[in-house]
Amino acid sequence: MSSPAPPLLVPVLVAALVSVLSALAVLLTLWVISTFCCRRRAIQTPPPPVQVEHGPDSLLPVVRDEQPMRDPESCLPLDPRPLDPAWELDRQRLKLGSSIGEGYYGRVLSAKFSVPGGGSDPVAVKMLKNNFCKADLMDLVSEIEFMKQGLL
């Protein structure tokens, strides 16, 4: 049988226990508040903007679209893209024909491309639809970049 605790020790132990529990309650409250604030800040943080960089061996931009969803605000007139002399053809030699088909952001026409010495080659010409969005231009430029690297 163990001897009973001295009379002064019991209130001291109870006070220590209450202190520890109070500290734990304060810590728990602080953790809940900080978690709630972090979540709100994460929700309010706007998504990263669309980044357009210039490729090392090309004047056409390499597109990194961080925000694939369409945004009506981005349906604005755009400055003409810089040309890539290594790939640019003389548009005067192009004679557009009828429509072949349409995709999500572009339409494709049959065309004739006149070659030196007379004659012409049949080609397909892809262009953006009217009222295109910035995201549409990004998609087309991405496709062009893939074609230039022989990936399409």
Ligand SMILES: Nc1ncnc2c1ncn2[C@@H]1O[C@H](COP(=O)(O)OP(=O)(O)OP(=O)(O)O)[C@@H](O)[C@H]1O
């Ligand atoms: N080089 C080509 N030669 C002949 N026809 C083509 C050529 N490229 C596209 N087409 C025709 O034009 C249509 C539209 O092509 P486009 O590339 O705009 O869209 P997609 O690839 O079919 O769809 P999305 O743009 O939604 O990916 C195609 O379905 C195809 O019939």
